[in-house]
Amino acid sequence: MAESQKIHHFDVNDEVLESLVGYNLKRAYMIFQSDFRATLGETGITTRAFSVLSLIAQVTDITQSEISRRLGIERSGLVAIVDDLQEKGYTVRVPVPGDRRIQALSLTKEGKKAYNEAKQAIAIHEQNLLSDFNKKEVKQLLSLLKRLRKPEDSVT
């Protein structure tokens, strides 16, 4: 039994699954996701929390609804993320004069620090996972992945 396992190589796998973009996207995504957790797990920053943190860092005074649209996360799901970031002291909700429904999100000093540290850790994590890729290949991969998104974005 143990013998037969060692005989099986990567290329012996199910050809149907291996030919599906969806399946290969998932496998690749899982590797990045688990390595991301191993990298930022101790900080308590999840993938979603980082993406929200990053968006607030780039677009000051952004609202939750706007984040929801840009990241493709439901508004309802955002509440817990922002609550958590606020508990950690990384972000604050500031009332906006003129529209009392919304609150502008911005980073605290600690939030900026945490974001920059996370950003650096992620850069290293991506470098590790992409060590076999040259710059051109990474660019190509990013380009192809973005094109997969385009149809959906244009619908919005």
Next chain:
Amino acid sequence: MAESQKIHHFDVNDEVLESLVGYNLKRAYMIFQSDFRATLGETGITTRAFSVLSLIAQVTDITQSEISRRLGIERSGLVAIVDDLQEKGYTVRVPVPGDRRIQALSLTKEGKKAYNEAKQAIAIHEQNLLSDFNKKEVKQLLSLLKRLRKPEDSVT
């Protein structure tokens, strides 16, 4: 407020996130995942169930542990999937003479039919999502995604 939303285009988004392979993998994966659900949702076949079904179809008498290794799914998580497939009448667990720990999985007639139908539906779903890609580009994308997996596979 509504004005400012319409002004924002794809390329105005967070450059930090957009430059990350992990983030772009996730966004692309989510599109495939949700379209997959819309396609196979009524049948009750999830992405994971299909991958298990497919593996059993290719490798007759495969065990749960072997599926676990090949698909990168935990053994514990497999139990519920196989239980569900069995409830639907798609698969059966057959005792293996010589090793009473394991049970070989195989498809029933209904399982084969369900698998083939699902396979066709998925082919259309992939064609739709990849309508802007030519054959060479799909091949390139698959190749890049598989290379992202390779380091992990070789460790095993």
Next chain:
DNA sequence: TATTGTTATACTCTATAACTATA
């Protein structure tokens, strides 16, 4: 009427540890 933020709920997927029976 539409939008913002929110609550509640359920479901999928994942991760971990531990157990049993077998080898």
Next chain:
DNA sequence: TATAGTTATAGAGTATAACAATA
């Protein structure tokens, strides 16, 4: 000791519907 299947549990992430306040 190691492996196969299993149970239990917890945590992310997602999806949906509904609500109050505000526009």
